[in-house]
Amino acid sequence: MKEQQGIVSEGQNLRHFGNYDLVRRIDMGGMGEVYLARQRTAFGREVAVKIIRSDLVHDITARKRFLREAEVSAHIKHEHILPLVEFGEEQGRLFLVTPYIEGGTLARRLQDGPLSLSDVSHVFTALVQAVAYIHRRGVIHRDLKPSNIMLDQEEGGDEIYVRLIDFGIASIQGTAASPPLTEAGTEIGTVVYMAPERLNGIAAPSNDIYSLGVILYQMLVGQLPRKGEEVRLPLQLEGIIRRCTAVQVEQRFATADDLLRAFRQACEVLDAPSQKQTAAQFVAQAVVQQVAQPVVAEAAEVSDKSDAPTLRRSPTNRLLDYAASEGNSNPRAEVVLPQSSTNKTFNDDDYNAPTASVDPSAFATGKSQRLARDAVYPHSPARSQQRRSKRSLLALVPISIVIVALLIAATALFAFQTAVTGRVTVTPQVKAVSKVLTVTARTDITSVDPNTSSIPLSKLSLTRQGSKTGPTTGSDLVCAIFLPPSKCSKVVSNEDVYKVGVELKQDLKTQLKQDLNSQLHAKNATALGDPTFTDVPNSFSYNPSVNSKADSVTVNLTEQGTANYYSTNDIQVLARQLLTQQAGAKYELINTSTQVGTAVVKSIDPTSGALTLSVPAAGVAKYQLTASDLQNIQERVRGMKLKDARAFIEKQTGIDPKSLVVSVTVGDSMPGDVRQIKVTQVEPTNMPTVQLPKA
Structure with a gap:
């Protein structure tokens, strides 16, 4: 009921929030509230809408963190990281939209106790893969904890899907152009998952590796570490946790990839x-x-x-x-x-x-009484009969030993055969692309059109109404004939009205120009030339009338300002699409390496008003290996010699031969069973350098 009433507490206006109908509040965090919502323009699909808290709407730092979360999420694409659907501002409140995950968080799952070893292996592997991915892109999460890890499971299925969320206090390496949002001594995070160096303001991948160690412990044990309490764990996993949570940074895993390799090896040993x-x-x-x-x-x-x-x-x-x-x-x-x-009370x-397991049949046959009696009277006749029976079985011991030895040998042979595993690690090819794009900004379209390399050319109009009062300078001519001017009353002259009107119009222009620039900046737009200003018809008036006796005159006027502009975001979107087309089929741009320079105006069509721009753009494109591509490799290399398997894979389209790894645990041939061949795709690490061309 509290969740359903959460919307009402924020006011009825939140039920319809922009393009979304809010259903109920599902969470509240340090910066925002998360609602389950339905997106009207997507046929009512369920999404999660995170809205900045009403008490932080005007908090500059909170807004910057909210923007940082959206910015980082927008440039990240990974199967274990929750993607960003939309970001914007509505009713004066920043918001971001992500897919709705119904399964809940890892923190909620841990309330039911520790995870099984198989679930720990699955969840932790996916989590470390996501962390390794963001680290390679210069992003440090800094707030890894079970409540920021979403778990989802398809209805009727057993597989658990892991999604990392909440980049609100993430740090981006190399962003020295602006001051950090978290200064040393004012660190934000959850203390139990916070690495010691965080207290000194150090943001490094070691922060996240420390948090991963605490999370691994929590998944295995079902609770957080407690001082003075020792919990025995398998040595392989205990060593990983100790290394992750080492006080000295240099004693931890150097990278998340190193941690992932060590964890996989430990799981293979335990399996x-x-x-x-x-x-x-x-x-x-x-x-x-x-x-x-x-x-x-x-x-x-x-x-x-x-x-x-x-x-x-x-x-x-x-x-x-x-x-x-x-x-x-x-x-x-x-x-x-x-x-x-002596103690009969239930405490x-x-x-x-x-829980003690007791066989009910023991009570029915009197077995428990015999066991107790034999324990007290070891030399009873029944006990002697048992000893004679045991001696008669001694002759069967050599035969049993032989059978057990044969079973052990057969098991060892089977284990040896099944242990032969082939591993193939492939890295998709990457290549640099760059071009000076010719883009047309047109007034007759409303969205980006990559087929014609066009973006919309829009118009922004604002009005301002003003009033200004000034002194009068005219004199009563009749009075001036008979008396000195100082003795005569002032009257309103045409010059007085004109002078005050000109001053008022200039004031309105200055205010309108500021308003236009502010709105264009919010739209991330670029104005085409200076804005134009016109008087709104029938808006000019003054009081009192000309030749009226008065010491002052008041002029009223409504001014309109208009600016033509194009969106910088539209140029960014179009440039990425055109670069992707240049890269070729099955290639996709890597967002973090894409650069789009400042547009330069080449010409303006005097008839249509269309604008021709030159836009420099460059980036790195990555080949998209599909699941069928990896499955084809798995099937084709079975039974091949290692050198033949490598030669075959190197010839496949979109694979980087320099980063290819082909290995087997035993021998020099790949297994004949495809189930014993593991083909893994890893993200490229050696990126080509890109440089913007000159426009």
Whole structure:
């Protein structure tokens, strides 16, 4: 109900916010409120609209952070980063629009406990890929935490989709032209995920790597690290977390790509059959360490001591339970805990006690009574019969050993065969493109037209009404004949009206010019020449009338100012489209490397008013490798020798041969089974230099 009433609290005008119908508020952050909305011009599709908070509308720093978030999001395109749909200002409030993710955040998921190892591997891999991507583009997120990681899942499907959000306090490397939004000593972020160097105002990729280590711990354990509490983790993952969260920056992973490689290697080791069995043993060891005295699996000695050991569940135990279930069909050992006969009350310790599995058939057959009796009377006849039965089975031990050895050998052979894995890492080709574009600004179109290389030429008109009062200088002629001028009254003359009117008109022109420039700046537009000014018909008046006796006259006038302009944003959009056409089919510009220079006016058509511009543009285009391209490589290289596989892949269109990596774990040939061949696409790192041509 609070979420549904959130719109009402902001006023009825927010129900219809520009192009969006707000449904309900779904979140509130430090800078904005997030609403579930329906986009009217997109057939009512559901989107998330983030609106700057009403109390921060006039806060300059908050507006800059909001703009920074939109700017960074607009230039980022990655499958694990939530894209920007639209950015603008409505009703005096900045807003940005993204797709609506129904699954919620990782923080919400962690309220249900730790993730399984398979889910941790999937989610963390996707997250680090996104962070590595923004780092390669000079962006540091600086606010990585579970509440900024969205999880989505298709209905009826098992795959989890990861989306990184919220670049409100992100830092862009190389932006020294403007002061940083966060000064040293005034760092913004969530303290528990904040790297130590952040307190000194240092913005570097190490900030995000530290946060990733804390998030990995939280996903494995289900809670944040606590001082004085030691939680046992598999050594491979524990080493990664320790290195991510090292106090000294130089002791952490140098890049997110290094962290990703180390994490994948750890997951491969933990995924091996031998490691799964080790995980089960790891659980048993952890359980023993939690108990002050031994706990017997088959029978427990009833004690009257009030300090009987109690096995408590902790977040570590929950993680270990899962690890055991990966390698043992019965992850919970059958444990009967000693009971205290002096304490009969039900207290909080019982909530924390482990679940004990008890076989109901043992009570029906009297098995539990026999076990207890044998524990007290070890030399009973029944016990002697059991010992004789055991001796009769000793003859079967050598045969059992042989069978077990054969099974181990067969398992080892199978593991060896399935461990042969081929890896192919491809990097798409990149190339520099540059051109001086000829662009036409026309009054007869309303949107960018790449087919004719045209953009709209628009007109902006504003009006201002003003009033100005000035002294009169005319004299009463009749009075002046008989008396000195100083003794006669002042009257309104034509010159008085003209003089005050000219001053008023100049004032209105100055104000209109400022208003036009301000609005053009907000539109990121460039004016074509100086604005023109005209008097609005029938708006000129003055009082009192000419020849009236008065010491002053007041003139009223409404002035209109008009400016022709073209949008710089339209030039940017058109230039990118034309550069993409020049790059060729299946190539796409890399936004962060695209440069568009200042447009230069070449000519103006006196008849139509059309404007011809020269626009220098340059950038780097990347070949778009599709999933089918990667699948074709996977199928074609199976069974090939490594050198033949490399030669084949190097000939494929759009692949950079210098960055190609082809390898196998064993031998010199690719596996014959395509399921054992992994083809991975990585982002290019060696970018060609681009330089704007002269217009």
